[in-house]
Amino acid sequence: GQQVMQIPQYQHVQEGEDFTTYCNSSTTLSNIQWYKQRPGGHPVFLIQLVKSGEVKKQKRLTFQFGEAKKNSSLHITATQTTDVGTYFCAGPRLYTGNQFYFGTGTSLTVIP
Amino acid sequence: GAGVSQSPRYKVTKRGQDVALRCDPISGHVSLYWYRQALGQGPEFLTYFNYEAQQDKSGLPNDRFSAERPEGSISTLTIQRTEQRDSAMYRCASSLAPGQQNTEAFFGQGTRLTVV
Numbered sequence: 172g173q174q175v176m177q178i179p180q181y182q183h184v185q186e187g188e189d190f191t192t193y194c195n196s197s198t199t200l201s202n203i204q205w206y207k208q209r210p211g212g213h214p215v216f217l218i219q220l221v222k223s224g225e226v227k228k229q230k231r232l233t234f235q236f237g238e239a240k241k242n243s244s245l246h247i248t249a250t251q252t253t254d255v256g257t258y259f260c261a262g263p264r265l266y267t268g269n270q271f272y273f274g275t276g277t278s279l280t281v282i283p
Numbered sequence: 284g285a286g287v288s289q290s291p292r293y294k295v296t297k298r299g300q301d302v303a304l305r306c307d308p309i310s311g312h313v314s315l316y317w318y319r320q321a322l323g324q325g326p327e328f329l330t331y332f333n334y335e336a337q338q339d340k341s342g343l344p345n346d347r348f349s350a351e352r353p354e355g356s357i358s359t360l361t362i363q364r365t366e367q368r369d370s371a372m373y374r375c376a377s378s379l380a381p382g383q384q385n386t387e388a389f390f391g392q393g394t395r396l397t398v399v
Binding site: 175206214259261270273 | 314316318323324325326327328331342374388390391392393
């Protein structure tokens with residue numbers, strides 16, 4: 172079946188440090204989405220990337236989609252305590268429909 | 284409604300009982316998804332619908348699990364003869380349209396199922 176792995180599983184950073192999570196799929200993805208889930212909350216959509224090599228920015232967050240459309244990354248510059256949560260990537264396999272398979276997630280803790 | 288609504292929020296049931304979990308998606312959303320999320324894990328795909336048609340049920344763990352969306356709006360996930368391993372958070376999400384665009388999924392608060 173589809174495997175979407177994320178590394179690292181956990182990350183602790185001092186407030187102000189940068190953070191990066193990497194997402195790797197065993198199959199080519201037609202597109203990729205990123206979600207953030209706060210402790211006790213539900214996943215909330217952040218962004219969708221569709222094109223090979225695409226880069227998108229949202230304030231301190233930078234998202235990349237790999238050339239082969241099998242990997243992606245999320246980079247946060249100068250983390251803040253509001254960034255705490257688990258970040259998931261999710262994507263459907265190419266040509267197989269719209270079902271989104273979620274990655275294993277990276278849990279971010281920001282130490283003030 | 285304003286968002287995806289799931290009911291009940293919490294369900295405790297005895298092993299062997301059947302349970303039905305309800306999802307009311309955002310009005311007008313074509314696609315509806317069911318996920319199961321264990322603590323500390325990512326959402327695990329179960330099944331999804333476009334309108335009333337079930338597009339993919341390959342993620343349903345076994346034949347005790349079924350889902351329907353008869354009128355293309357509200358959906359019900361049914362688990363028959365529940366087992367303790369079925370205990371988890373069950374999440375529903377909806378999106379405006381299938382395809383490459385407008386696939387942002389809006390999640391409900393989830394139903395926490397505990398089988399005792």
